[in-house]
Amino acid sequence: MSDTVEMLNQRYGAAGRIAFREGPGGMPLAVLIAPQGSCEVSLYGGQVLTYRVLGYQDALWLSPLAEFSAGKAIRGGIPICWPWFGAAPKHLPEGTPSHGFARKSLWRVAETTYGTRDTEMTLILTHEDATDAAWPYKYELKLTIALGDCLTLTLQTRNMDDKPFIYSEALHTYLRVGDAREISLVGVKEAPMHFEDMVTHDEVIPHEDVMAGIVDPVMDRVLGIAAEDTAAVVVWHPSLEGLPGDIPLEGPRKFLCVEPANPHHTESEITLKPMEAHIITMRVQPTTPESFKQHRS
Numbered sequence: 001m002s003d004t005v006e007m008l009n010q011r012y013g014a015a016g017r018i019a020f021r022e023g024p025g026g027m028p029l030a031v032l033i034a035p036q037g038s039c040e041v042s043l044y045g046g047q048v049l050t051y052r053v054l055g056y057q058d059a060l061w062l063s064p065l066a067e068f069s070a071g072k073a074i075r076g077g078i079p080i081c082w083p084w085f086g087a088a089p090k091h092l093p094e095g096t097p098s099h100g101f102a103r104k105s106l107w108r109v110a111e112t113t114y115g116t117r118d119t120e121m122t123l124i125l126t127h128e129d130a131t132d133a134a135w136p137y138k139y140e141l142k143l144t145i146a147l148g149d150c151l152t153l154t155l156q157t158r159n160m161d162d163k164p165f166i167y168s169e170a171l172h173t174y175l176r177v178g179d180a181r182e183i184s185l186v187g188v189k190e191a192p193m194h195f196e197d198m199v200t201h202d203e204v205i206p207h208e209d210v211m212a213g214i215v216d217p218v219m220d221r222v223l224g225i226a227a228e229d230t231a232a233v234v235v236w237h238p239s240l241e242g243l244p245g246d247i248p249l250e251g252p253r254k255f256l257c258v259e260p261a262n263p264h265h266t267e268s269e270i271t272l273k274p275m276e277a278h279i280i281t282m283r284v285q286p287t288t289p290e291s292f293k294q295h296r297s
Contacts, residue, residue, distance in 0.1 A: 002028075002106055012112040017119050025068030030109070034119045034147040042074060046107035046123045046143045049077040051151045056286040059151070059223055061176040061255035065246045071104060075246040076174045076255075078153065079103040080143065083135055083167035085234075085263045092134040099172070102141060105130035110142065118148040127160065137165045150224075150285035157279075159272035168269045170234060170261035171282050173225065178218025180237060180253050187212035188233055188258070198252065201237040204265040213292050214256060222292035227260030228281040231268035234259035 003011070005028055008020035016033065023029035023042060029049075030041040037053035051059045062076035073079060081099040088096035107123040114120065125141040138160040146152040159165055177183050184192040188205055192215075195201060210233040214223040227233070236257040240249065260282050262268045270278050287295075 003109070008109060012109050012121075014112065014114055017114045018112050018121065023068065024066075027068050030121055032119045032121060032145065032147045034114075035117055036149060037147065039145070039147055039151060041121065041123075041145055042068075042077075043107050043109070043123065044068070044070075045074055045103045045105070046080050046125065046141075047074055047077050047103065048145060048151070048153065049074070051147075051284060053286050056221055057219060058176055059284055059286050061174040061251075063246050063248065063251060065248055067246055073099070073103050075244070078174070079172040080141075080155065081168075081170040081172050081259075081261075082141065082155075082157070083139070083165075083169070085168045085170040085172075085261055086265065088134065089168075089264050096132075096134045099170075101130055101132045101135070103172075107141075107143070118146060120144060120146045137161045137163075139165070150283045153282045155280050156277055157270070157272065158277040159274055162274050164271055164273050166269045166271050168262055168264045169280065170259045170263060171227075171280070172234075172257060172259050173282070173284065174255045174257055175214055175223050175225070175284075177214060177216050177223075177254060177256055180256055182216070182218050183256065184215045185212060185235065185256065185258065186215060188235060193235065195237050195256065198239055200239040201235055203235050204261070204263055205233050205235065206231065206266050206268075207233045210258075210260055212258060214258070215289065215292075220289075221286050222289050224283075224285045224287055224292060224295070225258050225260075226283045229278070230260040230262055230280050230282075232261050232263055232266045234261050234263065 066075040082102040110124040140158040142156040144154040181196040
């Protein structure tokens with residue numbers, strides 16, 4: 001039985017810094033507050049939905065048509081794609097859903113902490129909480145969400161089984177932009193990437209530990225994104241035609257997905273022996289164009 005919002009507030013809440021409330025569809029949400037900003041996290045999916053820094057609009061895009069119901073993926077924020085990314089690998093049964101089951105599972109709160117400048121929450125998901133017929137292994141996922149000068153996500157996978165397993169993963173980050181036709185994505189390829197043609201972009205790019213930025217003249221900011229212990233970055237931006245039902249017609253102009261990943265597409269899956277663990281980290285931070293240039297130089 002999952003904890004109620006009241007129980008979560010009693011055990012893990014902290015006045016003015018950490019609170020739990022009932023969100024859309026009755027799903028529990030955590031609100032983390034630090035001196036520099038705030039974020040909201042859905043325990044369903046272990047999914048960061050919003051990230052706001054003082055002086056800037058939300059860094060993340062959440063679809064106004066997002067569905068908050070069991071068995072459905074939430075469109076927007078930072079979905080956790082695990083134990084596979086994209087279409088299920090060929091060795092899995094036909095009809096296995098894309099992007100794994102972690103994003104459609106209810107995570108548990110393991111710990112919350114806060115200090116002068118930082119607020120943190122650690123969520124946990126294990127084989128006792130969620131599994132799939134296509135994934136007959138014992139595992140433990142720990143997701144730590146740290147809110148400070150930037151938003152930091154750390155995802156640890158541990159093999160709790162008595163045999164090795166292979167998995168892939170991605171942090172499917174929806175970054176909010178003023179107008180996708182005006183932005184440029186730097187740091188992923190040698191030349192900046194542009195999206196003024198509004199056609200579908202869906203590319204898995206081998207790039208270890210990416211450090212990139214979305215230069216956004218409409219919002220007068222740069223969204224910096226950096227990752228550690230990832231082998232690729234996925235750039236996804238849909239066209240206006242054939243949109244999924246939970247993305248409104250104007251949606252593609254308002255976001256770009258930049259996703260640090262260890263995907264099977266580039267043979268970057270992770271193999272873990274019993275009790276071994278692997279950790280990936282991602283940081284997101286809005287900043288001024290001037291500060292971003294200084295940081296990259």
